Amino acid sequence: MSTVSVRIPTILRTYTGGESEVKAEGATLRAVIADLEASHTGIAARILDDNGKIRRFVNVYVGDEDVRFADGLDTPTPAGAQVSIIPAVAGG
């Protein structure tokens, strides 16, 4: 089982007791989010929509890669990987 580090955006820190970074386990992003939910009940429904897909205005990165350019929820999360969850805003 691989342990990864997950950066939590301000908007979700109510679920993590104010922590900006937490540990989670899982070999894919899907498993990591499931593990996050087990430790921080309610957080998965903020990241995923009713169909279990990543919400339209959430960007998730594994390392430097936007998972939308990789395999989405099936993107591998190797041990020690950094997962970042970020609200999608873009400026110019």
Next chain:
Amino acid sequence: MGRKASLMAPTPVNDLTPAGNLGPATALVCRECGHRRELGAFYACEECFGPLEIEYDFGGLTRADIESGPANIWRYRGLLPVPENVADTPNTEPGLTRLVRADNLAEALGLQRLWVKDDSGNPTHSFKDRVVAVALAAARELGFKVLACPSTGNLANAVAAAAARAGIRSAVFVPSNLEQQKIITTAVYGGTFVTVDGNYDDVNRLASEIAGEQDDWAFVNVNVRPYYAEGSKTLGYEIAEQLGWRLPDQIVVPVASGSQLTKIDKAFQELIKLGFVEDRPYRVFGAQAEGCGPVSAAFKAGHDVVRPVKPDTIAKSLAIGNPADGPYVLDVVRRTGGAVEDVTDAQVVDGIRLLARTEGIFGETAGGVTVGVLKKLIDDGTLDPSAETVIINSGDGLKTLDAVSPVVAPSANIAPSLAAFRAAGLA
């Protein structure tokens, strides 16, 4: 994340108390799920991460109130999330740029009536001065201490200048491969200025993460975005007022994040609801570069969602591969009967030269994109050549000299003598 009182704010504020004086603004509403909350330093919906929009009560505002206001965007302060006395605090006073009747360009393209809204006339030579001025005013009221942004260049200029004028610290982050002109025109204003080895989307992500750590930094286009984005409405207000309180039939707007296009539409809708202009149909068109055209691709494919791309275009001010407002651009152009189109980098350069040669307006690459798309939409019959059309030139060509330097040059180089002049055949 309690916020300390800043030197700018008259009273301490934090996320749980009502915000400072934000004029006619009354609440924040999620564009996705409709969840409503109080005004404050929020930028994403706590329910679904959707972007937040400002709700207003415009009261008894009249056209006369606007017409008696200052000759800058603050004439529209009654339509913006800013205090009534916003014009009294140091700011760059952007707006009320020229609306140029472009008969020569119209003739070259086969259009009957064309106008160029030339926003290169703003204090730092792009439309970004508008949004930054509104963001600065709101940030003051929300108690932030530092004015910050991730940027493709124009915003960097505007934030650094506005912070200098306001006497506060700026923190600006840009891709390190940005045009040299935009590096210099940011660095000159002082402040913290960081070049990042990555593209704009990388820089934007970094800024979002820093915003989560630095409570008193107002990243204008991230954590102050609901307020900041409202500044683009002033483009729409000005076009309508400068046309004699009338909406154009068609408008072509460059698309990066997509915010400018959606806010011009919002402005037109507000003016209709207030009874300031006649309620008649108008069509909104979006312009992108082929090397970064995720919204154009989604429009052509009939999709509602925008698939992110890795940008590769000389139009760096439009090089946002993951445009947050892209879905709303699709909504607006489809609702109004418009379209989103894209052009190649060569067509961008042609567009810059065409605008310069016909109207004496030197636009930056985004302007070239807009003129290029205008031409393409006329040529393929999408745009009505008999309808009154407005295009936006959002920035100054002096910031993107590299785009045209390979293709423009003096007519001749001669000795300082009349004989040499005659010999060169220039008479």
